[in-house]
Amino acid sequence: MTDAKRNKPVLLTMRDIRIDGRSDEQWSPIIKGVDLTLNKGEVLGLIGESGAGKSTLGLAAMGFTRDGCRISGGTIDFDGIDLMKADEATKRALRGKRIAYVAQSAAASFNPAHKLIDQYSEAPVQHGVMSRSEAEHDAVELYRRMQLPNPDEIGFRYPHQVSGGQLQRAMTAMAMACRPDLIIFDEPTTALDVTTQIEVLSAIRDIVAQFDTAAIYITHDLAVVAQMADKIKVLLRGDEVEEADTRTMLSSPKEDYTKTLWAVRSHARPTQPPVEKGTVPVVSVKAVTAGYGSVDILKNINFDIHKRRTVAVVGESGSGKSTAARVITGLLPPRQGQVLFDGVPLPPNYRQRNREQLRQAQMIYQMADTALNPKLRLRELIGRPAQMYLGLHGKALTERTRDLLHLIELEPDKFIDRLPSELSGGQKQRVGIARALAAEPKFIICDEVTSALDQLVAEGILKLLDRLQSEFDLAYMFITHDLATVRAIADEVVVMQQGRVVEQGPKDEMFEPPHDPYTELLLSSVPEMDPDWLTKLLEERAAKAG
């Protein structure tokens, strides 16, 4: 397959591309001279950490840069057209027609005020490829090929009436509308659950192959790129690290950086001895039923979390993981049941809890961006809980804040007076951890703390949490949808589906059969590095179903 594609005519050539971004009144380089060649019908995977310049390079393939960026050097040749010299009219005629773009968040990219099919028809009608009625016929055909349910009818819905995975497929169908020669996929499945991700990945892969479309697939997930791409290019801080065929790259990466990327999923927590019988759990959720309005989100949930232990709560979005956390913190008083802390029932509403009860249970949020007040400096962000709960002032408070910064491996002199906007994503998450630690709690809820981070950075955070746990005897409740994270950090696992616990037990048992069917589905949906994994999985599932 790859050999055949290698002999096809070249579609896109980018030579020595340099792109600058403007910040603080000066231009600094984002892409530092990268070459890229793409043949017709070939899929190139672009991988790297956030800030590596993946998206910037992908957009440059359309001759486009985001506001505040400029292409300062190099050539872009798309099928004989020089995009560096082409005027706006030429580029506009290409975009949507011969080059299409699929954004990370389909929910944010669709116009919520128009039906899907209206938005589908816009590009082909605008470019004069099809009439309106032809475009609508074509949309239904493509929706069918993208394996969307009710293809005849789904186009007449508004974006908020279809699920996230369906929306992402509708977006891909829309990009296909004019049968472009090149599609740029910018992290199309990053925001989706593993089970939904499979559907979108297989649909994208099929349709790209059917129409022989070339694609640039941008992602930070190596296992995903292994399924999708013919060849892989690794970027690091705006420079190319290496490029090779997918199989070559996976089996024998040349550069050290690539090897660290490949090896990153190695962190695994040793199995802990079972908890002695009769110990009182730090947190115990007893027969909790809770929900909003008349709907029950949680139905009769039970689980315990012990000292020095991590309980991972796993499930798709909407399964009630975060609601369980809200019940424990007291943001959502349960309808029935109660939460015990060290064997003592907690008041259901956080307003009725005393300062000591509030101090003992802390929370680390998924999005460090919204969890840290952007106008406060780290000194106050981290120092405030220590000041409030422990009554520290002046020098003692500064000393404690510096200790906490040391703990999260940030240099106190450099960081103590910074604002959150002056930190990277991983550093922000570390500050979130420090804020929770400042209260000297017994129990910390980690709500998807690594899901917004790159693998290397996430690995660092997990290691840090692990170290802090043994240092301070913490109990963790770890909410996640990523089973690799579970493997790395959990002692016990609670699998949730639609507000119920479908399976719970020690980690080792969870990863061994027999499973509950839902756990089985979750486990088998986690992408693996094997490039044939998706094909095999789909065959297996088809065999079972058929």
Place this chain on the structure above:
Amino acid sequence: MATLVTLLWIAVAIAAALGAGWLFRAGAVAVTRGPLARALRGAPLTAAFGMLVILLYILVAIFAPVIAPFAEREVVGSQFLPWEAPYYLGTDNLGRDMFSRLVYGARNTVGIAFATTALAFAIGSVLGLLAATVGGWLDQVLSRVVDILMAIPSLIFSLLLLTIFGTSIVTLILVIATIDATRVFRLARSVAQNIVVMDYIEAAKLRGEGLWRLITREILPNAMAPLVAEFGLRFCFVFLMISALSFLGVGVQPPTADWGSMVRENATLITFGDVTPLLPAGAIALLTVAVNFVVDWMLHRASGLKE
């Protein structure tokens, strides 16, 4: 030909204004340092000009007794004298020096407008932030009261209140501040509503922070940009409102110099084709435009930072 000359003069005036703005900006960048200097360097010439004008008005208001050649209420000559030394801008309907009254007018009009706007903001933003943070019935009560107050046209409402409570500077400030606080309340409430749903507010609530700290340390710093921009705009409206009320005779009372009443007192001169009565109006217009230039720039910066 005459039109052409007028156009030329307008062009010269604009060029001079931008030139003054450029000089001011260069000077300001030189004396400041750090983030402030960086912000000033990025300021457009219009904003620099606006800042220069505002600064000049403030200086004139502070040093009015030094700058004005005559006292505010002193009758120095006969009525409606032409523009000749020592009365550089002539005299008014009672024979008081026009230039001196303009200078003192800056002190009165700008001072009252500033006090009123500050009071309106103190009331409006505290209540607005409180309504958004506490929510529930408090929000309902405050919002409905504000709705009722806003349903009455502001000029008529203030005329009514000033007629009931009598016209003194204190009542003037209180009445206009109350009416304008309703607008500030709406803005502060809607800005704060977007902030109270953020995770860091949830974290602060779970930490057990009190209401006062929640509002002053967690919400207010994040709501500052739109509120500051609104302060500039609101200042213009209050300023125009005071002038309008003075023109109608219920605002600042004679013999205190005020730009609004100065237009009314000398309105007869307009019939004779004299521009003197329009000078106070011009002073109002210039300050309004200047404030808006600065506000535009601040709004732009605030929205740019959000991206």
